[in-house]
Amino acid sequence: MSWGARLENANPLIFQRTGERPLTASEEDENVADPIDDREIFDLIRSINDPEHPLSLEELNVVEQVRVKVNDEESTVSVEFTPTIPHCSMATLIGLSIKVKLLRSLPARFKIDVHISPGTHASEDAVNKQLADKERVAAALENSQLLEVVNQCLSTRPA
Amino acid sequence: MAADSTRLVDLVEEFVTGQTDSKATDAANGVNSGQFTILQLVEALGLSLTSSESQTRGRGVQLLSQVLEECYSSLSEKEVEVLVAFYENRLKDHYAITPHVLRGLKALAKCTMLPKGSAVSILKSLFQDVQVQSLMLAERSCVYNILISLMESREEELKGLGPDFVFGFVQAVDGERDPRNLLLAFQIAGNIIHRGYSLSQFTEELFEVTSCYFPIDFTPPPNDPHGITQEELILALRAVLTGTPRFAEFLLPLIIEKLDSDMQNAKVDSLQTLAACAPVYGHKELSEFLPSLWSSIRREVFQTASERVELAALAALSALTSCLSRAVLDSNSQDALQGFLDLVLKDCQHHLCEPDLKLVWPSAKLLQAAAGASYRSSLIVSAAVLPNLLEQYNSRTQCAQRRTLLEVVQGFIQPTARSWPVEGVESVLLPFRKSLCSVLFSALAESNAGLQITATKVLTALGQQPGVLTEPDVETAVDHLTRLVLEEDDAQVSLAVAECAGALSRLHPPPFASRLVPKLKDKIFSEPTVRGNDGAALLPGLGKSACKQRCMKALASVSARPSLAQESAPVLLQVLTSAHKGSPVFSAEEVICACSSLQTMAAQAGDDEEIGHFFHDVIIPRLLSLALQAALQGEVSGDRSPLTEQTVLSALVPVISTACAALQTELATQMAANAVRLFLDGDASFLQENDYRSQIQLLKSQSESWTQSQLVCLLMACVCSLPHSVDVPEIDRLLGQLEELSCTSTHPFSYTSAAKCFAGLINKRAPGQNLDGVLEKTLRRIQGTLDDQSSAQRVQAFTLLGWMAKALLLRYHPLSTVLTDKLFSLLSDRRLASQAADTFLLLMSDSPDVLNRSCHADVRIMYRQRFFAENSSKLVQGFNAAEPENKSVYLKALSHIVNNLPRQVQLAELPSLLPLLLEALSCADQAVQLSTLCCLQPVLLDPPPALSAQLEALFSRLLALTASPSMEVRIATLRCVHALSRLPEHTVLPFRARVLRVLALPLDDRKRLVRKEAVAARGEWFLIGSPGGR
Secondary structure: OOOOOOOOOOOOEOOOOOOOOOOOHHHHOOOOOOOOOHHHHHHHHHOOEOOOOOOEOOOOOOOOHHHEEEEOOOOEEEEEEOOOOOOOOOHHHHHHHHHHHHHHHOOOOOEEEEEEOOOOOOOHHHHHHHHHOHHHHHHHHHOHHHHHHHHHHHOOOOO | OHHHHHHHHHHHHHHHOOOOOOHHHHHHHHHHOOOOOHHHHHHHHHHHHHOOOHHHHHHHHHHHHHHHHHHHHHOOHHHHHHHHHHHHHHOOOOOOOHHHHHHHHHHHHOOOOOOOOHHHHHHHHHHHHOOHHHOOHHHHHHHHHHHHHHHHHOHHHHHHOOHHHHHHHHHHHOOOOOHHHHHHHHHHHHHHHHOOOOOHHHHHHHHHHHHOOOOOOOOOOOOOOOOOOHHHHHHHHHHHHOOOHHHHHHHHHHHHHHHOOOOHHHHHHHHHHHHHHOOOOOHHHHHHHHHHHHHHHHHHHHOOOOHHHHHHHHHHHHHHHHHHHHOOOOOOOOOHHHHHHHHHHHHHHHHHHOOOEOOHHHHHHHHHHHHOOOHHHHHHHHHHHHHHHHHHHHHOOOHHHHHHHHHHHHHHHOOOOOOOOOOOOOOOOHHHHHHHHHHHHHHHHOOOHHHHHHHHHHHHHHHHOOOOOOHHHHHHHHHHHHHHHHHOOOHHHHHHHHHHHHHHHHHOHHHHHHHHHHHHHHHHOOOOOOOOOOHHHHHHHHHHHHHHHHHHHHHHHOOOOHHHHHHHHHHHHHHHHHHHHOOOOOOHHHHHHHHHHHHHHHHHHOOOHHHHHHHHHHHHHHHHHHHHHHHHHHHHOOOOOHHHOHHHHHHHHHHHHHHHHOOOHHHHHHHHHHHHHHHHHOOOOOOOOOOOOOOOOOOOOOOOOOOOHHHHHHHHHHHOOOOOOOOOOOHHHHHHHHHHHHHHOOOHHHHHHHHHHHHHHHHHOOOOHHHHHHHHHHHHHHHHHHHOOOOOOHHHHHHHHHHHHHHHHHOOOOOHHHHHHHHHHHOOOOOOHHHHHHHHHHHHOOOOOOOOHHHOOOOOOOHHHHHHHHHHHHHHHHHHHOOHHHHHHHHHHHHHHHHOOOHHHHHHHHHHHHHHHHHHHOOOOHHHHHHHHHHHHHHHHOOOHHHHHHHHHHHHHHHHHOOOOOHHHHHHHHHHHHHHOOOOHHHHHHHHHHHHHHHOOHHHOOOHHHHHHHHHHHHHHHHOOOOOOO
16 A cells, blocks of 8 residues: 555454345335435445555444434435544545545435544544535545545445 | 489579578478488588678578478488588577577477487587577577477486586576567476476576566567466466575575565565475475564565455465475474464464454464464464463353354364374364363354354364264254254344254264254144234244244255155155144145255255155155145035145145156156056055045046146156156157146146146157157147137147247257247237247246256257347347337347346347347336346446447436336346446446436435445446546
8 A cells, every 4th residue: 555554553443344234125115215314324434445454434433323414304414433543644534535425425415514523533623624625625536646545445345 | 313403503592592482492392302312402502601791691591491490300310410510600600690590400409310419519509609688589589499409308418518508598598588488488497497407506596597587577468469478477487486495595585575565466476486385395495584474474464455465375374384394303403383383373363362353363364374284283273272262252241252253263173175184183173172062052052143153154164073073062062953943033043053954964863863853843743823813913923933934944954864854754744744634734835835845855865865765655655645635625625725725736846856856767667657647547556545536537627626637737746857768658648638638728727737747748758750740739739729819728728839849949859940930920919929928038047847957858058049049030020020019029028038048148149139129228118128127237247349339329228217217127227337337448438427417316216225226336437537446
């Protein structure tokens, strides 16, 4: 990997992955509308790859379902994520990956808010501010190196 | 003679001054046919060879060399000696002549008559007078080929040269860049090493001159005519580098250095080269480098981002360990293996105590790789790791942690091919048997599904190793398994338990017979499944039914041994008997489950003769007599036994046919005779309880009662799956009655089964007049009925037609085209069109109960391709000619056919089919759309080049379908769009913006399943043409 040969956190805690969402009869029923719910949003972001480890954000407990809130009628989504260590230099990158994933996967009507779980990172405010700033997010994605890393985080791992 | 010599002079003249290249062939023919000798040719060349013009000399040598290439095998020793001396001398000549000289020497080196000493002198002059790397590609290749030829034929002489030979080679090859020549050079270097040439002081030089290519990074140019791959070069070089332990001191530091590289391929190549060294090296070569090698390997596994690197690292570790295991222990030095494994254990073992953290898995994999390398290493590693792991297990309380620990243990349980104890040596697990078993049994008693599943897997692995589990252990294990079958309703656990029980019961049948079977039997016959009047009572009833079904499946899975089959099959038969008698009551589902369990049993038995006998003597007659009793009783009294139900009979069919297919010829013949007597003549004497009234007329269609006629499906099961060697008696009468029944019965199950039985019999019947007579008679009848639009029996005739067509198509019978053409013509029939389209599905797919390979049917290979090749044009014509409202039927038939073709054929045919498939996508019929999409999707995963011309049409149709009212169509469409993202980037990039725009809409679809596909597809499309994407 291009940045730093040494990992900041070489032996992180691993959490279990949740299984696939069980299929319900109503989901297969043509006539029932399924609202977008927390689990669906969580399913979108849980398989994002960590920039450092060959592990998903869910396995590192960076994202959890309880920290995902969605309101389908008001078209708002709020995701809190927790860096594995308080000085994690990847926090912005992880936040950006989550944001981009949601931008690509949700209907345009949604307002997307991604921020760090309160009190879990040293420079929480700065990172939150960056992630909330539309201009800066757009500018970051113009940077091809940054976009490359984000795309790698979002690409599905070859099975 | 004189004429010959003037002709020769003319030839030479024309070649040298006239520049006519073809004359070389004439000269060669002359020498080969004995018109003149090679020395005469030299004489005739005299002037040109001594000319002061280097160009003329060059032409002269060129002619001689070309002739030599044609006729080197017929030269005498004397001639060769003269020529060699001449050529050696010419090497000193002008550089423009050298290429021709080398070609001549190459030919001479291949001579069997090469005089003693010539090989050495050729080499000496070569090494002395030629700067190999200043030559052109082809000449360098000449030099290498000379070396290779001489090494083949004059090995002894070359070895006499001593290290000079190696030195000469090193100088010659130093700086070679062309992959074709490198392959030759690696071959020579390999020969030097493997055939024992003396390297002495030039070992390092030889290593340097080859290792400078390591690791090889070579991408062949597009359309490379030479077809050299990176893989070839890597393997050739690896054979050189790992060929001798004398390279060890140079190679191992190089490997360690290259492992630090950022290139994944370099890492993998280094690790694989290391693994290839291990069989050649000993402890002496490795010892100095072991700590650095280990730390590199550990780093690769601990921090890897790629599975390839990880696998290669583990294989290298395993190879190193097995190399050290071979080291002979001497009394005063330390055990090399122990020392190395201490290193590994020190770095890895403590991670096993942290089952929550990431490094537990890499550590476990490293230790398992080391343990799997040899018996001795598995002994050392198990002794250090297992007690620790088992203790950890007992001290942890969280299920997730325990599960991880148990999964780690599982990796240590299964010995590999290399660590399997030799005969007479006990398993390494023996000292831990007690603690292992107690951990396993406690895990089986937990309520966590994951833990239970892992425990059953460990138990299976443990049970496979002879002498590990004691009899009481197996008994306890069986009790646990029994309890899990009875109590655990998780589907995955049930599956794991069944697998474990199946594996253990093959090795330890008695405890299963004495403990598991009786308990399951008690459960099955406990209280009947009561159907409650209110919902509350119904639920536990359902749970109980599920449990009974689990018990039956478990009985089937433990019955691979005859002794167990004889215990468990009667239980299942008793279920059927009770169901028939009505006490205790069994639901239809339970009865079907009993049947499918019996079938599992028959399938597991395979060719086991004892079980085959058992099925023939006991089970099949019992099943037939039960079905018969039920049928007769149903006719008389109003209440019907479950055994008259179509679903139950359909479940009985596979039991009988699987068992009959496995019968030996003698038993099979008897079976056929019995079945035919029963169905034709009503002779039930071979059934145990044969007190039936006389009017058994199973093959007569009775207008109001079908309980007897539907039993024809059992006849099909008995006679259609027998081996080819068995002749069915009275086959003409039988076929006649089957035809009658299938054409006249009004009960769909009866007439379809009769048609299937008819088809199964004619598929196997020997070709000839008898067969053709029957076929023609039946065909006339079918034709007649179908032509009569008002006939009430058109559907019956049509069904028989479909099955007959299938039977004949499978065996390539000439009549099959008549039948399939009839089916094609029915596509425009007013009432039967849609059914006719579905018949093509029947023709192309495997039917589960008859006319398949497991029934020994006559199925020619590639019949589908053949059918498709012969008939696709008819479909296309029919489609073009059809009325607009009728077109969808043709598309339906087409998609049935194409869907069942093997993928290679689909790909090959796609160019011609694509227009029609695109047409089908815009057809309004949703079923056609769906089936076409399902057919397209796998093809798109590996798209053929023909597709790129049609992309625009394909995209516009697919993108339109994303708004289809049917959710299934939307899902299938999105999958196709997803698959299209894998096409070469330059072909799909123009569509990216459009696809992303259109796919934004299904992101807000009302159905979650559609949104899921849209998200997946859109995510991939975003990555196209974007940095870090594909």
